[in-house]
Amino acid sequence: MKLFEPLDIAGMQIPNRIMVPAMVTHLCREDGLVTDETIARYVRYARGGAGLIVVEAMAVHHVKSGPLLRISDDTFVPGLRELARRVHDAGEAKVVPQIIHFLKVARSGWRQTVDMLSMADIDRIVDEFGAAAARAREAGFDGAELHSAHAYTLSSFLSRTNPRTDEHGGQTLEGRLRLIRRAMESARRRAGEDFPIGVRFNGEEFIKNGYTVQESRLIALRLAEMGAAYLSLSAGGKFEDAVHEPGQVLFPYSGYSGDRAMPGDWLPRGLHVHLAAEIKAFLAANGHRTPVAIAGKLSDPDDAERVVAEGKADFVAIARGLLADPDWPNKVKRGERSRIVECDYCNVCKALDGAHRPVICTLWPQGALQAPADDSASPPLEWAAGTLEATVENGRVALKWPKAAGAGYYDVFRADDFGDAGLIDALKVNHWTDGTVLGGQRYRYHVRARTAGGRAGPPSNTVDVFVPVPAERASG
């Protein structure tokens, strides 16, 4: 598989095309220091076979902001050094920190915007990115990534909605590019030209008046010209359309653009691949080979392979899929796809992030802060496959099945007559309701019990269900 071919990223050799993009874990404390649980999370990814691990966003500035990592002072370096060392010791993965600056948000719903920053503030941000990149190198990371996606400072400058009227905005693309350009120059100067600096940014903003790929391809070109080691594309996740919950700080993944950044189960798979394809083609046409990564519901191994095999991106960023199962790379490589603890995009992890609670996967055993061990070596789950039953009522199909002893959770599979077949949900209870069916169609379901580590029991019987079009009322 192309997915397991190595890739050279500005001199950083990654063993395959699988990236863990930055995902907040909330496993550290308010002091911003690396904890044992933080390290355990990233070591787990390294053992699982990921090629490039991007450690969750760490603040380049002095800030109080709940349990988020920081790289804003030399006092944070020892913990980060230990993290980098432990990841390196655990596998072949390369590891880089995502470095971030963000503006202030208040529980009232107020938030600081880029037009409130003085030139001295901006100069300080540039300096802080440079210092953070230097600390990343000092800590033994293989590179660093500038967080210029979603709702954060660099992205807000880059946005088409940047309201500044001076040379850091001014309703020009050049003005909007200025801060990221300065931050990149500062990082490269302070950390050294040979230290790979990647950039994550939005291929499309998905907000009112936001930019689209028409501009992100130009942004990509500029970043490539500046020597960005790689470009990691995301989308959306903006404050502009975030939904304010009274008494809570704005969560930038709570609006439509948040749907795009962390797409739930109702959104199409690989929904942003076209952005990477367009940007990669544009870069190539202009003589640049900067590796491009793409995120967005790519945890299906066939989808991931197709993206790299067809050259739409150089590597794939799989966040929730690797959270659910850090062994995803090794299992795919060994052809054990059926053992993967498959993300069903329920977005409990997203809700935990929004609540500033430790981010875990709901498929893990109750109370676990880390993914369970791969249980490849354990005996198969014994499930006296019971009778899966289905009833149809009011336009939905209700399924129930007997509990299986030792099951960690159950996978529900559906096949329809349109050619779609596969996992449709994963859950810990032994019943499920499907409200997404179309009347007049047949659907086939089966269920598999699974151990927490993903080992599947025998499939249940398959039920074949015809969903009638509801009878019409006499009126009208």
Add this chain to the structure above:
Amino acid sequence: MKLFEPLDIAGMQIPNRIMVPAMVTHLCREDGLVTDETIARYVRYARGGAGLIVVEAMAVHHVKSGPLLRISDDTFVPGLRELARRVHDAGEAKVVPQIIHFLKVARSGWRQTVDMLSMADIDRIVDEFGAAAARAREAGFDGAELHSAHAYTLSSFLSRTNPRTDEHGGQTLEGRLRLIRRAMESARRRAGEDFPIGVRFNGEEFIKNGYTVQESRLIALRLAEMGAAYLSLSAGGKFEDAVHEPGQVLFPYSGYSGDRAMPGDWLPRGLHVHLAAEIKAFLAANGHRTPVAIAGKLSDPDDAERVVAEGKADFVAIARGLLADPDWPNKVKRGERSRIVECDYCNVCKALDGAHRPVICTLWPQGALQAPADDSASPPLEWAAGTLEATVENGRVALKWPKAAGAGYYDVFRADDFGDAGLIDALKVNHWTDGTVLGGQRYRYHVRARTAGGRAGPPSNTVDVFVPVPAERASG
């Protein structure tokens, strides 16, 4: 060109693949009756060569809602009959009214939502759609179109955000489909099975928790099964993300989903074609040949031709492009593309709609309520082509040029080194500023003066501009 091949739509023969989709004109009065200006608008489209003209949304219910057409009572039929007759007399176009039900909105920002409707209310809506379809037939229209797109009642039921818990919602696709299904059955029963009933609906909602093509293809299938004459795809335009301006009723095109419904100049051309392609392929795979139309920045003749030639849609819906120049079809057919008054997607028409003012194109002569006559027969515009001058400052290119006697407006053309070349703006003043350029690149500009009817003068000189990357500050 495939664009000029006829199409059979459930027995309705349209002479080409060009549709004028429903566009509010605000040319009628509060009484909802057809006016002379209303008729003139549609006659103009017929003379210009459009194949199918969808008359702006007319209310099926008794409602006070500003200058909008109504079809809620037999008293409206004579005016509508005159409209249909005059359109038929003016060309080969078929003409159908878009029939709409909408809920209440208040200046406070309050709006009625579908969960506030009783079963009796819903039954009445079903009945009103049936009666309206019967009146459409009585008035001599060739068919009717159910408005199930954007922010209106049928669309709100169809939405993934439909909050009802009964059989007209219930968080099931079937529940959400129920009202459109009943309205369609009512319309077909009352107007006759041989009276073509098309449906406009969203291929994607583009709001938080909204549906995507994963569901819209199922909706399309159901509508095809029910005998919809055609499916006209739009996108977005929802109340859920509309921006409330104090003292104004919510305008459903004011949020991000409104950007998608009426995409401005910064959004890509043909941005929703992929939705049509996917839905059309899905229908075909399931044995349906229901014609599919697609909207969204398709006024470039090559783009429009490509969409139908490649079979991504059966016909194209061009709203703003045909508002700007109702003679677009005839001019394209005659190979007079350069004479088209090209829409530059400035969206002044959208702002006029939002303000409930008569919707005109800003490229028309000052004060005109209708597009100027095609001036093909008039002598060429004499423009003593002056010197186009360009200056570069702070990341933007400023252009100015001498006024041309008799010019209605000026087209500005830009070519870059990325292979993009074409109209970039159209305006009545003789200066323009480009903030979309990338530093480090060359751009070439020229300007053409045009008569109001689109006749172009000689091109100006071409200026070749290098945009430097702004010099960096010493700090950082």
